[in-house]
Amino acid sequence: MKIIKNPIALLVLLLLSTALCFAQDVSKVNEPQTLNELQESIQKILIETNTPGAGIALVSEDETILLRGFGKADIENDIDVNENTMFRLGSISKLFVGLAILKLQEEGKLNLKDKVSDIIPDIEIINPWEDQYPIRIENLLEYNSGLSDWSMAELASNDPKPKTLKESLEFYPKGRVAKFAPGTRLQYSNLGVSIAAYIVETVSGMRYEDYIGKYFFKPMGIEDMTYFNSEQFKKTAAKGYDNGVPLNIDYFHVLYRPSAALNGSPKDLVNLIRFFIDHGRINNTQIISDSSMLRMERNESFDKSISEMFKGYGLTNYVTYYKNFDYRGHGGHVPGYCSDFRYLPEHNMGYAIMINGEDQGVIDDLSLLIKAYQTKDLPQEPIKPRK
Template identity: 30%
Template structure:
């Protein structure tokens, strides 16, 4: 009984100590966020800090819906934009784990008529080193932006464009590569991309508030997206989510993104070998390293390694930073593409990292 009591007291002390730390940074975090999210009657955002897999700070700012005057909530659902790429990359690695493909495979193995497909590998697509044309930079994009496109139609839209460089020659962030990856997921798994992500990732990780985006479906707790014009705020431009597809069409919440991070840490989705591949730095043809793994930028804050990625899609901007050495996860979502959470999230991560060491 004595040993149990001592253990209990130590646990309570550790918990209360961490709570004090969390409380001590609340005002500083609020201050960092209020630099850009300071109008309670404008579109706003939500922010979360998690430590050791548990949220220690969650707050909402501004309005989730201007027409209804609805206040933002930490439970609101946001479009993720390019943070979708994390899920696409992990889905590819899950298929490799099942021996259904290899990241070293050339894409001609799956799409025989793809130009230069015998030289472009899945690895090139994952790391933005393929050299294929980014469809978001094509002038003709407006012609299909609101059309319902199949994955094959999307691939056909950009596949015959001149390449920007030879595979592996340089790193150049590329949405087309991740659309191709989504198409490969469908070809290899025999499932639609959105179904594969829902069944094999969202369900396994317990992400019940996450889904493939839709402007038609009724989505509980949806935050509505806005643009800012000279005349004021306007509703976001409507697009077909079949266009960004596996490069940017998922939706989620703060709490679900924490479940995602925890699932990665606990090897619920990937074994340790495949996880290491996602978070490794790779080299170009000339041997130079670049700071992108599979679906994440691999950077650092004050020489402390981080895994991070942002997203931007009409009406929304998102950002998340994870510090593996301290198990700190910071996420920020905005429902106006006029207001990015990126700098706030990075500053919060740096502040939290420093406080955790004190």
């Protein structure tokens, strides 16, 4: 039995949690023509890669094309994955930070162009370029604030009693120093996104997790999704594995919960897909305006000299390119789990994948399969993005 004794060695995997904006190699994918062929191919990949299980959700227009589990949530106890099995979703969490900021902007309570130092002066951020290049909210969400990603100390922090968000941000002051002028480079930063989540707390007067629950989970009809080790998660969670071997570690309380701590099931993710492909609307409720959803899909904070280079990046939302199709969304990775959430806004379809294994290559292969299946009957010529 494999036991991970060094949390730093384990959690360093979070540094590789998301491969941003990239083109996928379509040459190696066999394009499934039927839903049965797709499911057979998914099962084959899991077996060949020694991945215990997966939860898959595919949505097109108003129809759920596929919602099911594959393989095992718990090999030792012979428990199958099903649509209600919960997985740790990692950086998919970040999508909600972007959405929350956009909602508060719609309500006139903040603006993406606001200086971070003006809104949360209680969190000191050292930015040597502040006079000419201040850190604005949009910099935090478009990964160009100048702030670094996790340090080893932040990765290894695991307080049995989860810290408040402010306590988490105060944990490692050395991280709150800009390494380059905001807007001039790309630097993935879990810290930066969680600072944006603290802005949500400050402006709304609510704990971040409570705000997301009230204004997003509830109207979306998402019942079980959580940032914590809830009773539902304890009952239904898939066990984390590495190459088929259980990690056998206690629940890890991610320091920056808004950036990486979300837990959810394939059933939960169906509603989130619907929300995105219906441009901020679900269950006859417009939670976020279409114009805000469009803003989420583009960047406005990169320096003009490089903005075209990073046009695939939005607010905690980025592109993966498949043939002539631009899928948007976010991926995630925490020890024992990988995930991918993507939607195709011009064609009103999307998918979510979650596995209880460490291999990002499995997620890549599964996403290629699903994209091939979803786009097989679509016109292959490029179409103009929504505006």
